[in-house]
Amino acid sequence: MTEAVSTATGAELPDPDERRGGTGTLRFLAGKIGAGLVSLLLVVVLGFLLFRMIPGDPVTTMTRDRPTSPQQLAELRARLGVDKPMLQQFFDYFGGLLRGDLGTSYIYNRPVAAMIGERVWPTVLLVGTATVLAVVLGLWLGVRAAWKRGSAFDKVQTGVALTLWSVPQFWLGLMLLIATQGLFPSRGMTSPDTPPGFFTEALDVAHHLTLPCLTLLAVIYAQYMLVMRSSLLEEMNADYLTTARAKGLRDDLVRRRHAVPNALLPTVTLVFLQFGLVVSGTVTVEAVFSWPGLGLLTFEALRGPDLPLLQGVFLILAGSVVVMNLFAEVLYRVLDPRVRAS
Amino acid sequence: MRAVRSTWRRRAAALGATALVAAAPVLAIGPAQAQQPTVLRVALVQSIDHLNPFTASFASTAMIGRISWEFLTLPSAEDNLPTPGLAETWTPSPDGLTWTFKIREAKWSDGTPLTAKDAAFTFNRMMSDPAAREANGTFVEQFQTVTATDDRTLTVTLKKPQASMTALDVPIVPEHIWSGVTDMASPETDTVAKVGVGSGPFTITEYQTNQLVRMKANPNYWRGAPKVDELQFVKFDNADAAVNALKNGEVDLINRLTSTQFDALNGQPGITTNKAVGRRYDELLINPGAQNFDRQPIGDGHPALKDVRVRKAIARAIDPATIIDKVLGGYGEAPGGIVPPMFKTYHYAPGPAEKYTFDLAAANAALDQAGYPKGPDGIRVAPDGRKLEFRFTGHATRDYDQRVVKYVAGWLGEIGIKITEVLVSDNEVDESTSAGNYDLALSGWGTNPDPDYILAKQTCSVLPATAGSTSSNAFFCDAEYDRLYALQAAEPDIAKRAEYAKQAQARYYDQVPSVVLDYKSALEAYRSDKFSELTRQPVSGGALMEQSGYWSFYGAVPAGEDAAAAGDSGGLPTVAWIAIGAGAVILVVLIGVVVSRRGKSAGSADDKE
Numbered sequence: 001m002t003e004a005v006s007t008a009t010g011a012e013l014p015d016p017d018e019r020r021g022g023t024g025t026l027r028f029l030a031g032k033i034g035a036g037l038v039s040l041l042l043v044v045v046l047g048f049l050l051f052r053m054i055p056g057d058p059v060t061t062m063t064r065d066r067p068t069s070p071q072q073l074a075e076l077r078a079r080l081g082v083d084k085p086m087l088q089q090f091f092d093y094f095g096g097l098l099r100g101d102l103g104t105s106y107i108y109n110r111p112v113a114a115m116i117g118e119r120v121w122p123t124v125l126l127v128g129t130a131t132v133l134a135v136v137l138g139l140w141l142g143v144r145a146a147w148k149r150g151s152a153f154d155k156v157q158t159g160v161a162l163t164l165w166s167v168p169q170f171w172l173g174l175m176l177l178i179a180t181q182g183l184f185p186s187r188g189m190t191s192p193d194t195p196p197g198f199f200t201e202a203l204d205v206a207h208h209l210t211l212p213c214l215t216l217l218a219v220i221y222a223q224y225m226l227v228m229r230s231s232l233l234e235e236m237n238a239d240y241l242t243t244a245r246a247k248g249l250r251d252d253l254v255r256r257r258h259a260v261p262n263a264l265l266p267t268v269t270l271v272f273l274q275f276g277l278v279v280s281g282t283v284t285v286e287a288v289f290s291w292p293g294l295g296l297l298t299f300e301a302l303r304g305p306d307l308p309l310l311q312g313v314f315l316i317l318a319g320s321v322v323v324m325n326l327f328a329e330v331l332y333r334v335l336d337p338r339v340r341a342s
Numbered sequence: 343m344r345a346v347r348s349t350w351r352r353r354a355a356a357l358g359a360t361a362l363v364a365a366a367p368v369l370a371i372g373p374a375q376a377q378q379p380t381v382l383r384v385a386l387v388q389s390i391d392h393l394n395p396f397t398a399s400f401a402s403t404a405m406i407g408r409i410s411w412e413f414l415t416l417p418s419a420e421d422n423l424p425t426p427g428l429a430e431t432w433t434p435s436p437d438g439l440t441w442t443f444k445i446r447e448a449k450w451s452d453g454t455p456l457t458a459k460d461a462a463f464t465f466n467r468m469m470s471d472p473a474a475r476e477a478n479g480t481f482v483e484q485f486q487t488v489t490a491t492d493d494r495t496l497t498v499t500l501k502k503p504q505a506s507m508t509a510l511d512v513p514i515v516p517e518h519i520w521s522g523v524t525d526m527a528s529p530e531t532d533t534v535a536k537v538g539v540g541s542g543p544f545t546i547t548e549y550q551t552n553q554l555v556r557m558k559a560n561p562n563y564w565r566g567a568p569k570v571d572e573l574q575f576v577k578f579d580n581a582d583a584a585v586n587a588l589k590n591g592e593v594d595l596i597n598r599l600t601s602t603q604f605d606a607l608n609g610q611p612g613i614t615t616n617k618a619v620g621r622r623y624d625e626l627l628i629n630p631g632a633q634n635f636d637r638q639p640i641g642d643g644h645p646a647l648k649d650v651r652v653r654k655a656i657a658r659a660i661d662p663a664t665i666i667d668k669v670l671g672g673y674g675e676a677p678g679g680i681v682p683p684m685f686k687t688y689h690y691a692p693g694p695a696e697k698y699t700f701d702l703a704a705a706n707a708a709l710d711q712a713g714y715p716k717g718p719d720g721i722r723v724a725p726d727g728r729k730l731e732f733r734f735t736g737h738a739t740r741d742y743d744q745r746v747v748k749y750v751a752g753w754l755g756e757i758g759i760k761i762t763e764v765l766v767s768d769n770e771v772d773e774s775t776s777a778g779n780y781d782l783a784l785s786g787w788g789t790n791p792d793p794d795y796i797l798a799k800q801t802c803s804v805l806p807a808t809a810g811s812t813s814s815n816a817f818f819c820d821a822e823y824d825r826l827y828a829l830q831a832a833e834p835d836i837a838k839r840a841e842y843a844k845q846a847q848a849r850y851y852d853q854v855p856s857v858v859l860d861y862k863s864a865l866e867a868y869r870s871d872k873f874s875e876l877t878r879q880p881v882s883g884g885a886l887m888e889q890s891g892y893w894s895f896y897g898a899v900p901a902g903e904d905a906a907a908a909g910d911s912g913g914l915p916t917v918a919w920i921a922i923g924a925g926a927v928i929l930v931v932l933i934g935v936v937v938s939r940r941g942k943s944a945g946s947a948d949d950k951e
Contacts, residue, residue, distance in 0.1 A: 060772050063399075070804075070813060072479050075472040079527065107391050108551070110529040118551070174582055182590025186583045192554055192574050193381070290579040292553055299579060300389060300552065305769075 028333065036326045043318040044097065047311045048090055058082060058106055058307055080106055093311070102315070103308035105301075112312035115297065120316075122189050123282055123293030125205075127275070130213050134221035135271055141221075142228025142267075147255055149233060158229070161222035173215040173288035184211045187290035212289040216282065220274065227270050232263040265336055272328035275320075379571035380900040382873065384887070385584040385596040386577045390552050394531035395513040396467070396474040401788075401888045404477070404511075406555055406575060409892040410540040411513030412564070414443055414461065414496075417791040419879045419893040422685055423836070424508035428461065428541070428564075429496070434834050438503035443496040449562040450516045451538075451545040458490035463517040465498070473526035478512045480795060503832040505839055509792040511890065514541065543568045543896040553577055570873075570898045588613065594872050597887040599865035601671030612871035617673060618864040618878065618885035619684040624742070624786040625816075625856040626660070626750065628653050632778025632817040635805045641778020644732055646724040651712040653854040654698070656782075658708070659753045661700035666860050669745045673865060677858035679847030680800070681793045684861070684884070687840050688793040690847035698857075705757045714758075722758035731760040732781035735774055738765040743784050746859070750782075776806070778817060785856070787815065791890045793843050794831060800850055801827050818855035864888070875899035 059076050077083040081092065096103055102112035141161070145154040164172075177186060185191060185208050194204040235241065236259060244254045286295035294313060301309035388402040395407040408416075415432060418425035424432075429443040448456040465488040468474045468481075475482070486499040498507070519539050523531055530536060537546050543563045548556035557573040576593065578584035585603050587593045589610060599607070608615050629643030630653065646652050666674040675683055679690030692698075714722040714730060722730040734750065736743030743765060751761035761782070766774075775783050789796045798804065802819040823846055830842035851858075864885040868876060877897030878884035886894040 054767075054769060057769075057773070060776065061769060069480060069483060070807065072472075072475060076476070079473070107389070108529075109392070109397070109527045109532075110551075114529075115551075174580075177583055177586055182586075182592065186587035186590065186592055187576065187578050187580075188553060192548075192556060192576070287579045288583060290553075290577060290583065292550075296579055303389070 025333075029330065032326050032329055036322050039322045040315075040319055043315060043322070044094065047314040047318070048093060051305065051307050051310050051314075052086065054305060058305060061305065062106060093308075097315075102312040105309045106306045107304050107309075108306075112308050115309065116294065116312055116316055119292060119294050119297045122291060123286070123295060126209065126212055126216065126286070126291060126293060127282060129209065130216035130220060131271070131275060133213070133217050134224055137217070138221040138224025139228050139264075139267065142225040143232055143255065143260055143263075145225070146229040146232035146236065146263075149236075154229075157225070161225045164218045165222035165226075167219070169215060169219050169284045170288055172218060173211070173285055176211050176215060177288070180211065184208070189292055208289075208291075212285050212291050215288070216285050223274065224267060224271065228263065228267045231266045232259060235259045235263045238262075265332070268335065269328045269332050272324050272331060275324050380569075381572045381574055382570045382595065382895065382898055383574045383576060383593040385587060385593040386575050387581045387584055387596070387598050390555065390575075390577060392477075392532050393537040393546060393549055393555065394526070395477065395515060395537070396526050397476045397531070399477045402575070405888050406546070406557075407513045408511075408542070408889070409544050409557065409573070409895055410537065410542045410546055411515060412448075412541040413513065414445075414510055415508050416511075417509060417879070417890040419877050419884075419889075419891065419897070420881055421687070422791045422880055422890065423687065428456070428514055432508060434507065438832060438834050439500045441498045441500070441507050443498070445494050445496055446564060447494075448541060448564040451540050451560045451562055452516075453562065454516065454518055454539075455493075456516070456541055457493040458496040459493065460517045461496045461514045462488050462490040463521065464512065464514050467520070467526075468512070471526055476526075481506060481510050481512050503834070504794075505831050505833060506792040506794045509790070509890075511790065511792075516541075543892055544573050565896070568896050568898065570895070570900060573895060588867060588869065591869060591872075593869075595866070595868040595876070595886065597864060597866040597885070599867060601673050601865065604673065604865040604867070605671070607867045612869055613867055614870035616866040616868070616878070616886055618866060619675065619682065619880075619883050620862045620864050621682055621684050621790075621885075621888075622786055622788045623677070623680060623682055623861050624746075624784070624859045625680075626656075626746075626859055627775060627780065627783040627785050627816050627856045628656060628854060629778065629780055629782075630817055630853075630855045633805060633819065635807045637805075637819075640806070641780070643778060644728070644730075644781045645726065646714070646728065646730055647732070647781060649712065650853060651708060652714065652730075655705040655708045655712075655757060656754065656759070657698040657854050657857045658701055658705040659757045659759075660698075660750060660857055660859070661753065662859050663700070664749060665746060668749070669742055670860060670862060673863040674860040675863070677860055679844070679851060680787075680789075680796055680858060681843065681847060682789060682861040684880070685789065685791055685793065687836065688843045690844040690851065692848070692851055696848065696851065702753065702756045709757060716758045720758060721760050729760070730758065731762065733764045734761045735764045735766070735771055735780045735783035737768050737771050737784065739768060746784060785815070797827050797830065797843060797846055800846075800855070816855035818850065818853070820849065820853055823849045823853070870901070872901050873898050874901040 059073055059080065059082065063073065063076070074083075081089060084092070093103060100113065102116070104110065105112055105115060108115065141157050145157045148154050177184075189205055189208050190201070191204055191208070194200055238259075241254060241259055244258045245251075249257075282291075282293060282295035283298050284295070285291065286293050287299045290296065294316065297309070298313045298317070300306070301313055304310070386402045388400055390403055390406075391400045392398040392403055393406065395411055398404055398407050413427040414429040415424045416427045417423065426446075428445055428448065430446045431444045433442045434440070435442075443458070443461070445456075445458045445461065450456050465482055465485060468479060469485055469488070472479075484501045484504045486501050488496070488498050490496055500507075516539050519536060523536065525531075532549065532551075534546060534549055537549075539545065540560065541563070543560055543565070544557035545560045546555060547558045548554065554577070555575040557575075559568050559571050561567050578587070581598070581600070581603065584593065584596050585599070585607065588596050588607070591612075604615055604617070607613055629641065629647050630650075631639065631645075631648040632641040632643055634640050662677050666672065666676065678692055681688045681690065683689045683691070709722060713725050717723045717729065724730060732754075734747050736747050738744075747761070747763050747765065751763070754761055764774075771783065771785075774780050775785065787796060787799075796815075799813060799815040800818045801824050802821075803824075804813040805817070805819060806814065826842055826846035826849060830839050830846060833839035833842060864887075866886050868886065875897065876886050876895075876899075877893040878886060879889040879891060879893050
């Protein structure tokens with residue numbers, strides 16, 4: 001996560017005209033990173049309090065429907081540390097965080113950090129693939145729709161995008177699953193019977209990835225498309241485009257070389273802002289397809305409720321939003337000279 | 343112009359490469375290898391908490407543990423009565439305080455001899471280590487000592503007689519593997535290195551956390567190797583996806599179906615559905631005046647419910663037949679005692695004289711007679727002047743609760759009792775019922791073949807010592823019930839014990855601290871085109887999964903000669919690969935066409951710049 005930030009600093013544009021550039025950028029970055037850290041601190045405190053405000057006792061929930069004696073319940077409470085005063089629990093938790101220890105899951109008895117670690121990559125794979133495809137598809141369709149504003153193509157595409165955007169992911173995923181009639185696996189990321197070998201295994205993962213990726217893609221591309229469309233529409237009335245046309249440039253050149261680059265700004269920022277949210281948005285998709293990622297882990301933790309696991313996932317999800325926000329702001333500054341000058 | 347040509351060449355090459363990649367799967371996957379192992383794939387719709395048998399508490403993992411480690415004795419597939427496991431014979435002393443088990447000659451899956459010392463180690467570990475008691479601790483609560491006098495003899499002495507000695511649901515683990523474990527709660531106890539050595543029909547060979555458990559047939563199993571080579575338990579977080587997977591042949595066996603899912607699978611080709619007698623009961627708790635262990639009243643239950651006549655009138659105003667028919671889609675059985683009919687030895691079915699027959703007129707008359715006249719608004723008033731207005735606490739997330747509350751509110755309205763719905767989260771239901779803050783509440787329990795646990799939950803001894811820490815199910819506390827409970831708990835003779843257990847349930851039924859509403863059926867389905875036989879427990883009308891043993895998996899018979907071919911269905915059928923390949927090729931061609939059209943239109947401009 002910190003790496004992402006440092007590349008952002010490295011991504012400064014060498015601009016000889018910018019005299020106050022160095023210190024200004026540094027001050028700007030320090031401010032943003034500071035604000036990000038404060039947000040994270042708030043997330044930690046809020047997460048802790050929020051999950052303890054849920055009514056009910058985790059020990060009672062965990063032992064529901066199974067033979068337990070009062071003595072066993074007391075032993076379990078002591079082992080989980082829920083018999084300590086709230087304030088002490090918080091300081092234990094916070095102290096652990098500073099050491100990079102997210103605690104131990106109630107239900108699975110495993111370090112939360114390790115559980116999150118093994119679930120990050122499947123989510124990154126799913127969200128990454130879907131985002132890349134969504135950006136390509138969304139921008140391409142958005143540009144086309146804006147350029148032919150009011151045409152049948154524009155109306156159909158906008159209608160489809162709005163529909164897909166408002167359809168519940170859960171339902172869409174399930175419909176895809178039923179409609180494909182067993183052509184794609186119903187669950188997970190790998191099949192237990194895949195013969196070993198890089199090629200077969202990669203193919204197996206791709207095969208499992210298809211449906212969840214399509215579901216996620218259908219929902220997120222629409223946003224990119226609509227934003228791209230509206231920002232291009234704004235550019236289309238600009239004087240410089242009239243100039244470009246007056247020079248006798250072909251229509252698609254005017255679009256590709258002049259209009260689109262300027263219209264890209266808000267969209268690129270949105271992509272990064274969205275990226276953080278998309279990770280948490282995978283909860284439903286992962287739950288439909290039992291995809292072993294962070295979203296599914298959240299779902300499992302909520303069922304418990306497995307407090308340390310919930311806190312850990314909450315922290316990671318909120319953290320990704322904070323970091324991506326920071327990233328988007330820095331990027332915007334890099335991309336848009338107007339922001340930099342101000 | 344040269345630029346244009348080179349662009350075209352690049353595009354053609356890219357197109358060719360992509361097409362090749364897309365077609366590769368079709369070329370790469372050859373015909374299925376001969377002699378595929380037969381695999382039984384099971385869909386789990388519940389999480390996998392632990393494979394460590396000392397801490398595995400979920401029904402799913404208890405089931406896996408029962409397959410992996412043999413018990414001393416276990417309930418038989420025929421009638422749930424104790425049958426030999428690792429113990430060939432078992433003998434209680436006349437006072438019931440000393441039990442001697444003769445252990446059979448057997449081997450662990452790694453070839454090490456299995457002896458009485460392994461059993462002694464297992465029990466002693468549970469008695470000395472709280473973390474090892476997490477899953478099955480209640481079975482050793484009354485144990486004084488456990489010793490292996492020699493390799494074939496295990497002696498258990500008890501603090502007081504315990505009827506469940508012939509049904510100890512405790513997997514016996516190998517001492518040479520587990521004696522080195524210092525922390526029973528550590529993650530390493532869930533790894534194959536620890537849980538991979540067993541004595542049951544299958545042993546665990548692979549575990550992907552909360553995703554997959556793979557088990558292979560154990561050649562050293564004392565009853566003889568099973569007919570299936572491999573079991574796979576795959577986890578589904580979405581039950582509808584699991585049902586879909588059964589339809590497509592991705593999995594062979596599934597349980598915990600809803601009545602809707604079950605109806606949808608009924609009559610599908612190659613699939614056999616199984617409506618099994620359930621091991622759970624649903625009940626309506628009626629707060630009989632909650633109190634703590636020192637008999638001090640707790641909670642805020644309506645005082646009128648302390649009057650057994652009011653509770654009986656409520657029981658008579660509820661029609662379980664309607665609930666089973668309308669809410670459970672017909673998949674349930676009519677109620678009696680708190681031990682479900684699945685365990686017929688101990689099940690209490692009230693006779694016509696005792697039975698609360700649905701009769702609103704009689705219920706009304708009984709309340710009139712008991713001194714609860716209807717007020718001007720039609721709501722009855724207690725002698726102390728309080729109206730009979732009761733809260734009805736249920737789980738907001740459960741369809742069952744949402745619908746039952748409507749029926750019950752309607753019926754009770756007919757007898758002058760007003761109901762306020764309090765549908766809240768599961769945790770809130772737990773919290774308010776265990777604190778005694780309820781009037782009427784929905785609850786339910788799963789039961790074991792041995793009735794001791796569920797009967798014990800109704801005794802005075804489990805009333806809460808501190809607020810909110812109750813093991814009591816319904817705050818029932820009745821001297822007569824406790825007397826009958828103690829008699830059954832100490833009775834080694836099964837027939838006599840069953841008689842006492844039924845009398846205790848009859849007393850409970852008569853005092854109505856709760857009304858049993860139904861016994862939900864267990865709804866399951868399996869691919870009968872791949873497995874011709876799976877053993878039920880009990881054999882007539884019993885369940886296939888979550889048994890009190892391993893009978894269905896051990897008794898699984900692959901269907902005929904097709905079984906070998908069926909073993910391959912975990913991968914993709916070739917047809918699918920061809921379809922995917924073709925689809926990809928078409929896609930690539932389409933993209934190519936679009937790109938080339940763009941190229942054409944932009945070509946001249948490209949040249950210009």
